[in-house]
Structure formats: structure tokens, C-alpha cells
Amino acid sequence: MGFGAKLKSLLTAFLYKLGIWKESERIPHGSDRPDNVVIPAGSHGRLEADAVILSEGDRVVLSIGHDFADVPSWVEWDMRTGRLSVAQMGGALAELRLELPLFYKERMKNVKRLALVTGQGHEKMMHYVAFIMREA
Amino acid sequence: MTMTAYATKELKAETLAAAVLVMEAYRGQGDNFPGNFDTHPAIKSQAAGEGFSFTADMSGLLSPVAFGLNRQGGVQAQIVSLSSGKPLDAQIEKAIGRVGGPSGPAGKPKPGV
Numbered sequence: 001m002g003f004g005a006k007l008k009s010l011l012t013a014f015l016y017k018l019g020i021w022k023e024s025e026r027i028p029h030g031s032d033r034p035d036n037v038v039i040p041a042g043s044h045g046r047l048e049a050d051a052v053i054l055s056e057g058d059r060v061v062l063s064i065g066h067d068f069a070d071v072p073s074w075v076e077w078d079m080r081t082g083r084l085s086v087a088q089m090g091g092a093l094a095e096l097r098l099e100l101p102l103f104y105k106e107r108m109k110n111v112k113r114l115a116l117v118t119g120q121g122h123e124k125m126m127h128y129v130a131f132i133m134r135e136a
Numbered sequence: 137m138t139m140t141a142y143a144t145k146e147l148k149a150e151t152l153a154a155a156v157l158v159m160e161a162y163r164g165q166g167d168n169f170p171g172n173f174d175t176h177p178a179i180k181s182q183a184a185g186e187g188f189s190f191t192a193d194m195s196g197l198l199s200p201v202a203f204g205l206n207r208q209g210g211v212q213a214q215i216v217s218l219s220s221g222k223p224l225d226a227q228i229e230k231a232i233g234r235v236g237g238p239s240g241p242a243g244k245p246k247p248g249v
Binding site for chain 1: 143151170173
């Protein structure tokens, strides 16, 4: 460290001590801006598509009238809101309009996987995915 | 075992029809599902990455099926009965078209009542 750098460091410390220069001023403006937030690939957020859940014992089929841009990973049911969501491989989470009533808790408690049918029109995709219940 | 359905207020016939066909395939395969998914005659499918892409043959229900259909915000379930050997989407279209609430044909009060 040269003489100039030493002097600068000394003066900076002195200014802090006197309270003339505040700690927050050392942080460059805008550094907390969420520039590095990655928008997940796939269908993210609220989905307005129609949907139906068909169940018979432990067999469950969830059919959604929407073409997902990314591969579905799992389906989760938030019991606090009643909402069903589809998590996708790229991190997107699509929240369905379909809200399951609480009496489905008993019906779904042993369901570990379900057949997820997606797509508009007669061309469909079927994924056999994990099912997760999130309790309040 | 009783089959039940719960759906959004708006529901397209093909969304429900695909669910019914997949359930029939699921039921017929038990623990093998979804390995032999395309053995159901009404489902023409091929493996596509992590899943199966398929086209449902809407005339191909193997056996008759009946289930209670509840709509979100609805008060009571409607019994939907579907026959085999008849176009599935047309049957469903007719059935779910009848659950139209007060403005639907089933909800219209009979004259003089």
C-alpha cells in the first residue's frame, strides 16, 4: 500500500469516526436492485385454464386445458388456500383456478402420485407425477 | 369404488373426456400404470420425454361409467353417466351443458311451477 492509499484509508476512517460519512454511503446506489432475478421457464403464476380432478380410490387424474411450455414435475395442494399448483422442471409454478374443498383431505391423504393430463383440444400430454399436500 | 369429479365452473368437454379415458386406462393397468398406457384402445400414445403425448379416441370408452360431478361454487353434484360405443365428447358436451346453473336448461323452472 502506497502513501496515498494509506492517507485515503486514514481519512476515510476519520470521517466515519466523526460521523460525517455514514456506512450506507459506502454501498453503491442500485446494488440491491433485483437485476439478477431469473424468471422461471414455463407457465408461471395464475392460470385461467379449466381443470377437473377425477378420483377413484387412490387413483387420481388431474386434467387441465392448458399446454405447458415446460415439463411438469409435481402437483401440490396448498390446504390453506385450497389451490392446486403445478411445479415445472425449470422452477415455474402455475397456480390453478381450481380450489379443492377441505373434505378432499381424507380422499387425497394416501395419494403419492397422480396422472396429470394437459393440453388444449384433443392433443394431450400425460405425466405421472408426484403429489404433495401442504398443510396450513 | 365410487368415482367423483371436481371441476372449475367453466369446463370444456375434451378436458373431462381425456380425464375419463385416462382414468379407464389407469384402472385397467393397476400397478403397471403408466408403463402400458398405450394399450388402451382409445388412447393412441407415444412416449415423449418425461411423459406421453396422446390423442384420445373419443368413441372408445370400453365400459359404461358414472360419476358425480361437482363444480366449483356449485351447490350439488350432478351425476354424469357415459355409455360405451357412443362418441364420448358428445355425451359429455350434453351432460355438462346441462349444469348451467339457473340459466341452463336444467335450471329453468317449469312453466306453472
